[in-house]
Every structure is written in structure tokens, then in C-alpha cells.
Amino acid sequence: MILTAAFSPCPNDIFLFRSFLENPQLQPLLNQVTIADIQTLNTLALQRRVSLIKISAALFPLISNYYDLMDVGNTLGYNCGPIVLSLDPERPLDTLATPGETTTAHALCKLYYPKATLVPMSYDKILDAILSGRVSGGTLIHEERFSYNSELILRADFGELWHRKTIFPLPLGCLAIAKCIPLATVKALTQALRESLMYSLRDTERAAKKALEYSKNKNIMVIHRFIGTYVNKETFYLSKTGKKALQILWKAHECCQYA
Numbered sequence: 001m002i003l004t005a006a007f008s009p010c011p012n013d014i015f016l017f018r019s020f021l022e023n024p025q026l027q028p029l030l031n032q033v034t035i036a037d038i039q040t041l042n043t044l045a046l047q048r049r050v051s052l053i054k055i056s057a058a059l060f061p062l063i064s065n066y067y068d069l070m071d072v073g074n075t076l077g078y079n080c081g082p083i084v085l086s087l088d089p090e091r092p093l094d095t096l097a098t099p100g101e102t103t104t105a106h107a108l109c110k111l112y113y114p115k116a117t118l119v120p121m122s123y124d125k126i127l128d129a130i131l132s133g134r135v136s137g138g139t140l141i142h143e144e145r146f147s148y149n150s151e152l153i154l155r156a157d158f159g160e161l162w163h164r165k166t167i168f169p170l171p172l173g174c175l176a177i178a179k180c181i182p183l184a185t186v187k188a189l190t191q192a193l194r195e196s197l198m199y200s201l202r203d204t205e206r207a208a209k210k211a212l213e214y215s216k217n218k219n220i221m222v223i224h225r226f227i228g229t230y231v232n233k234e235t236f237y238l239s240k241t242g243k244k245a246l247q248i249l250w251k252a253h254e255c256c257q258y259a
Contacts, residue, residue, distance in 0.1 A: 003181065003189070006034040006041055007054040008173075010142050011211035011223045012230040016073050018210055019196035029189055035214065037123060038141070038173075039100030046102070051178045052189065056100075057171035057246060058107035058253050066179055068186075069238070069246075072193045073175030076234040076242055081159030081170040082108060083145045085130055085152040086137040093155060097130065097138035099123035104172050105139040107253045108158045124216065127152075141172075143217035146225050168245040169234065197236060 005020075007013040014021070020030050030052065036044070038056055045055045045063050053067075060069065082105040086093065096116045098106040100123070109118055119135055126138040130152060137155060140148055162170040175193075177186055200207035208223045215223060234242040 003029050003051040003185070004032040004034070004049075005030045005052040006036060006044055006050040007175075008038055008041060008142075009035050009214035009216075010230075011208070011215060011226040012075060012235070013054055014211040014214050015200045015207050015227050015231055016193060016197055016235065018207055019192075019199045022210065029185070029192065037099075038103055039120075039122070042100065042102040045176065048178070051181060052175070053177075054173055054175050056102055056104045056107075057174045057249055058104040059102045060174050060176065060246070061250050061254070062102075063176065067176035068179055070175040070177055070186075070190060070193075071238045072190050072197075072236060074171070074234055074238050074242065075173035075230050076169040076171050076232070076245060077159045077230060078169045078232065079157075079159050079163045080229050081157060081162060081172060082139045082141045083148075083154060083158070084109075084113075084137050084139055084156040085148055086155050087130060087133065087152060088136075089153045089155070091136050093137040095119055095135045095137070097121055097126045097135045099126065099139065099141050103141070104249070105141050105158070107249075108162075109139055111252055112156065112158065112161060143215055143222050143226055147217055147219060147222045166245070166248055168241065168248060171242070171246045171249050172230070174246070194236060197231070
């Protein structure tokens with residue numbers, strides 16, 4: 001059975017899927033791969049166009065009738081998540097740029113800044129929007145959260161705020177698989193993804209260089225830091241703690257949707 005797959009160019013996703021990218025002949029399950037930004041991935045999931053897909057964690061309830069959550073490949077941050085930046089530390093954060101309406105970062109802005117006007121845009125446009133003053137602040141994700149302009153002021157780290165409030169890791173991304181995929185295929189794919197993770201862990205330098213090929217940020221130290229932060233035990237096996245964290249996020253998102 002041939003599966004279509006879609007995931008982001010983020011270092012942790014390239015780290016996860018590295019063996020599929022480098023040795024496609026060894027991974028016949030996935031020979032049709034799309035790499036796209038997170039808002040595009042979320043849209044593909046809503047359209048049910050891909051069998052295996054990385055999505056924003058906050059989106060999963062909207063696709064749960066058609067997709068199941070994989071036990072591997074999920075992204076949770078420990079005291080680390082999207083960050084909110086501004087030019088002026090005194091300026092009220094009344095307009096916030098976010099990387100898309102269906103992203104976890106957007107949901108967190110709704111939760112922690114309920115009075116702010118949210119301005120969705122492509123994640124790579126957010127820094128310019130902050131620096132130009134078009135928005136009072138913006139939420140940075142991906143590599144940018146580790147390498148932002150020194151002129152900017154850190155106003156919040158959602159990972160820290162979340163941990164302070166819940167004592168749980170912050171769910172950021174989920175790996176979802178279509179419900180129509182046979183269980184035997186899901187199990188085989190889960191095992192193959194764990195083997196791919198181990199393949200990357202056995203040579204993290206080479207894995208980081210592979211991730212660098214797909215990243216807009218060409219600083220290898222940023223790539224290593226990203227992988228070290230977001231490839232963790234929850235990436236290998238989604239634990240009871242990770243599942244509880246997801247339930248808390250989904251409940252919080254549902255509440256702020258209708259507040």
C-alpha cells in the first residue's frame with residue numbers, strides 16, 4: 001500500500017523522516033511526500049488529501065473524525081514554545097501577528113491575549129511585520145524562535161506560561177494518520193518512523209546537516225538547538241502525560257473559541 005505523506009521543513013520533522021528522505025527505496029510505504037509550511041499542512045488535513053500528515057496540535061479535534069493520532073512523531077515542548085516579541089516593551093500587545101488561524105500559536109494567542117486582534121500571516125512574514133510596526137507584536141515559531149533579531153523584546157514564551165499554569169509539556173504538533181489506513185500498515189509505519197528516529201540519533205551531526213538543507217536558517221547551531229529541544233521522549237512514544245497535555249490544550253482552545 002502506497003501512502004501519501006506531508007510534513008514541515010522544520011528540523012525535528014526532517015530528523016524524524018530522514019531515512020524516508022535519504023533512502024526512499026527502503027521505505028516503500030511513503031513514496032509520495034509533500035513538504036510545506038504548517039498552515040498549508042493544516043489546510044491539507046482539513047481537505048483530507050494526505051494519508052499521513054503533521055499538523056498543529058490545536059487543529060486535531062477538527063479532523064478527528066477522519067484521522068487518528070500516531071504514537072510517534074508528535075512535538076511537545078518542555079518549558080519551551082512559540083514566543084511573543086515586540087519592538088517596544090511598553091507598547092500594549094493589542095495586535096498580534098500569528099502564523100495562521102489553525103496553528104497552535106494562534107490558539108495560544110487567543111488563550112493568553114484574549115483582547116488582542118490577531119493577524120494571521122505566513123510565518124516568515126511575521127518578523128517584518130513586527131519590525132515595520134504593522135503589528136504591536138508577533139508570535140515566532142520554528143527556527144526563528146531561537147534566532148530572532150536582537151532589537152526585539154521577548155514578551156512571553158508560551159511554553160513557560162503553559163508549564164506554569166498546567167505543569168505539563170506544551171503540545172505543538174501532531175502526526176495524524178487517516179482512519180482508512182489498515183492497522184497493520186499503521187503499526188509498520190510506526191515502527192519505521194521509530195527506526196528513522198534512531199537512524200538520525202546515531203549520527204546527529206549528519207542528521208542536522210540534512211535538516212539544514214531544508215531550513216531557511218543556515219546556522220547549524222540553531223538547527224542542533226531546535227532538534228535538542230523538540231526531539232524528545234514524546235517524539236518516540238506519546239505518553240500518558242503527553243496525551244493529558246493534548247486534552248488540556250484542546251479543552252482550553254474549545255473554551256476560548258466560545259468565550
